Structures are given as C-alpha cells and as structure tokens.
Amino acid sequence: MKGFANRINSVEEYYFSAKLREVNQMMAEGKPVINLGIGSPDLAPDRAVIDALKNTAENPKAHGYQSYQGIPELRVAMAEFYSREYGVSLNPQNEILPLIGSKEGILHISMAFLNPGDQVLIPNPGYPTYSSVTKLLEAEPVFYHLDLEKKGRPNFEELETWDLSKVKLMWINYPHMPTGASGSTQILKELIDFAKRHQIILVNDNPYSHILNPEPLSIFKVEGGKDVALELNSLSKTFNMPGWRIGMLCGRADWVEAVLKIKSNMDSGMFLGLQKGAIAALNLGKSWFKDQNQEYSNRRNLIWKLADQLNLSYDKNSTGLFVWCKTPEGKSPEELVDWLLYEKNIFITPGKIFGSEGNQYVRFSLCMPEFKILEAINRIKS
Known part of the structure; x- marks a missing residue:
C-alpha cells in the first residue's frame, strides 16, 4: 500500500x-x-414539483442518460427565472449550465480556472468549501475581511495594499453565509471595479437571495458584471429541494463552456424527473x-x-x-x-x-x- x-x-x-x-x-x-x-x-x-417528478418517473423512457447541459426546457426555465426575479437577461443556449447542486459548481469552476500556486480570495468568515476546494487543487486561499456594519462590504482599502498579482478567483456570497450580511448594489459595483482593475474572476455564490431578503440581487444586474463574474444559484434553499441536488452556473459563454469541459468528464447528466421537477419549481409565483x-x-x-x-x-x-x-x-x-x-x-x-x-x-x-x-x-x- x-x-x-x-x-x-x-x-x-x-x-x-x-x-x-x-x-x-x-x-x-x-x-x-x-x-x-x-x-x-x-x-x-410545492406539490407541483413532486407531481412533475412522479409523472416523469412513471414514463419508462425517462430513465436513460441525459444531456450534460440539461434539457433545453430546464435552461429556458432558469433563464426566465433570472429575468423575472433579478431583471437579468441570460442566453439559455450558452450562458446557463445546470449543475448537480451548486456545491459541485465550486469544484468545477475551481478546476476550470486554477493552477497550483494560484491564489484565491475567500471571505472570512465564509463557506468552508471555498477554502477546502482551493487547497485540494494546490492553490492558495487568501482570506479577506468583511465589514458587517456595512452590509458585508469587503475591506477594499486593505485589499488594495496587498500583492494581488497571483490572485485568479475571488469568492463572494450575498446574502452572506454565515453572517446574513445582505450586500448591496453598491458593494457589487465596487467588487466589479476591483475585479477589473486586478484582472480577477469573481464568483458570486447566490443560493440565499430569496430567503428573508426583500431585494434579491444578481451580480449581472450591475453594469459590467458579466464581463468579470460567474454566478452560482441553487434550488436547495429557495424551493426546499436540498436533497434533489439542483443548481445552476450562469455567466459569459466562454467561461461556462470551460466549466462544462470539466463537468462532462465528472458525471453523466441529471435524471429527467429531477429536471422536470426543477422546471415546475422555477415557474412558481x-x-x-x-x-x-x-x-x-x-x-x-x-x-x-x-x-x-x-x-x-x-x-x-x-x-x-x-x-x-x-x-x-x-x-x-x-x-x-x-x-x-x-x-x-x-x-x-x-x-x-x-x-x-x-x-x-x-x-x-x-x-x-x-x-x-x-x-x-x-x-x-x-
């Protein structure tokens, strides 16, 4: 051994x-x-979600391998959800990638962009998976601080004094887990400007946007967001479906395609019944x-x-x-x-x-x- x-x-x-x-x-x-x-x-x-799963599962033709990109109807439902809930336009053909849970996306994004020795900015406090995935890929986590009295604003003044030449990715997360800091459009704008200055890819992890949050935000709603950012979202919290493992990655087509190269070597697509249930959830009022x-x-x-x-x-x-x-x-x-x-x-x-x-x-x-x-x-x- x-x-x-x-x-x-x-x-x-x-x-x-x-x-x-x-x-x-x-x-x-x-x-x-x-x-x-x-x-x-x-x-x-919702009952409609369970019915969609059950009705699909009863179809004997529903149990084969599925597309790595999900069925077109699912991507369209995700695009319509973004349009309706965030006021954001996404192309369902190439700017949306369904995931087997957004946690999977953290790994696949990191694998698509990070080389050993690259640095990754991670919020402190923050979701532990950002750090663990970074370490597994032999990249280096660099922790930045949040001002909880200013809706979780990163300490940009401190960040600007650091050597950021090796930083490739920056994880952001609003509403923030674990603190509940809400973030704001102004904070997202500052982050986009910061990322542009330092040629850093932002990844906005956005699964809590509809939980006790009166103003759900997507980073793509802010001008320039799609140029520098990807966004993860999930049905786990929003629609009470954590065990279904359904998430999505959104963003510019070339970056989504790079992540798909990784994902397509890792799984064989999502069960059709889960996809149909997800469509029913995304269409709820x-x-x-x-x-x-x-x-x-x-x-x-x-x-x-x-x-x-x-x-x-x-x-x-x-x-x-x-x-x-x-x-x-x-x-x-x-x-x-x-x-x-x-x-x-x-x-x-x-x-x-x-x-x-x-x-x-x-x-x-x-x-x-x-x-x-x-x-x-x-x-x-x-």
Whole structure:
C-alpha cells in the first residue's frame, strides 16, 4: 500500500459530515436532539414539483442518460427565472449550465480556472468549501475581511495594499453565509471595479437571495458584471429541494463552456424527473416566496428569543437562512456549543468552522419548526 494522495492532507472531513454522525448516534441512543445547526430546509417542495417528478418517473423512457447541459426546457426555465426575479437577461443556449447542486459548481469552476500556486480570495468568515476546494487543487486561499456594519462590504482599502498579482478567483456570497450580511448594489459595483482593475474572476455564490431578503440581487444586474463574474444559484434553499441536488452556473459563454469541459468528464447528466421537477419549481409565483418567508420570519423571531436567553448579540437586519450570534466577552463559543449539545440536547454550530473571524460567534439555523424552537427555549429556561 503506497498511501493516499498528498492533497488529502490539506483538508479535513467536512465539519457537518463528522458532527452529524455524533448527533445521529445520540438520537439513536434515545436523546431528543434538536438540530439547529445545519441549513437543510425541513419544509416540503410545492406539490407541483413532486407531481412533475412522479409523472416523469412513471414514463419508462425517462430513465436513460441525459444531456450534460440539461434539457433545453430546464435552461429556458432558469433563464426566465433570472429575468423575472433579478431583471437579468441570460442566453439559455450558452450562458446557463445546470449543475448537480451548486456545491459541485465550486469544484468545477475551481478546476476550470486554477493552477497550483494560484491564489484565491475567500471571505472570512465564509463557506468552508471555498477554502477546502482551493487547497485540494494546490492553490492558495487568501482570506479577506468583511465589514458587517456595512452590509458585508469587503475591506477594499486593505485589499488594495496587498500583492494581488497571483490572485485568479475571488469568492463572494450575498446574502452572506454565515453572517446574513445582505450586500448591496453598491458593494457589487465596487467588487466589479476591483475585479477589473486586478484582472480577477469573481464568483458570486447566490443560493440565499430569496430567503428573508426583500431585494434579491444578481451580480449581472450591475453594469459590467458579466464581463468579470460567474454566478452560482441553487434550488436547495429557495424551493426546499436540498436533497434533489439542483443548481445552476450562469455567466459569459466562454467561461461556462470551460466549466462544462470539466463537468462532462465528472458525471453523466441529471435524471429527467429531477429536471422536470426543477422546471415546475422555477415557474412558481411570488406567493411561494411570500409564504415561505413568513414561516422563516416567525422562526427567526423565536431564534432571537432563544439567543436572548443565552445573552447573545445579533443583527436584526441580517438576511438568509441563519442567525449569526456573538457570545459575550470572555465566554467560549465552544463551551456554549458543547453545553447545549450534551446538557440540553440542542445542536448549534460554532462560528470557528467558518474562519478565524468566527471565533467569537455561533450560528443558528432556521430549518426547524416553531414548536421545536419553543421546546429549545424551554429547555434553556429550565
């Protein structure tokens, strides 16, 4: 046995992969764990989505290999979604690539653009996969800071003092996970100008744009966005379909084509039933978002009460699927996480897994029904 590839030493197992094994073991032992840690929507997709999947699955001709680019109707539905929701025009023939989840896109984009030694700007705090994929490809993550009091604006003044000559990609993410910073059109404009000055490719990871966010944004709505940026989007959070693994990559045709070269060597297309279900979801009206956000708003109000019980501070102007909370000075987030899990059977996420700027924070998910959040509040009171 000659051992593993060196790249495996550059990353650790994804936090939730390991931690959820422990949580599931506790539940198997009869402990009533309330999972407020992971952002997996517990609400169901719309009935029309499930019917589209079921009706397609009953067709005996629907089970063969599918196109790597998805069926034309799916790309058209994605283009119409962008036009309707963001006011952005995309060519469904060559500016949209359906993905088996947007997480797949993070890897494929990185493989298409990065060489060993290239540098990648990654938000701190930020989604851990940006960093782990960068390391797996032997590129170098370089972490930049966000001003949470200015809607998550990157510290451009600091960035401009750095040597950016080796930077190839920059990951951005609004509404931002884990903090819920909303971003703004002005921030996106500053990012586009920054990318142009330094010849950096922006990748806007945009899966939370419709969750408790009154103004969904696409970077392509801002002048010059398509010249310097790609955008990832997902049906996981927006339409309660995380297990379906349906995402999309959007942007200029030559860049999308480069990513397709990678993707076409990695999978064999998406099951037709999933594509038909995705089309049904993308065609849902505004009432879908209104009703869903009312549910999440009710849950967030309860999470704020839970955070108050724990003397945590938080920003009521944040958006997205999580509540980002700062622990009091001198209080350890890790100790709080362990106390809640082992004494109260409540699982939340320590902020440190999102980067060094998360060391004094914890994160709560809104993916739990109100009665469960109320039960968590009562456990803490007791």
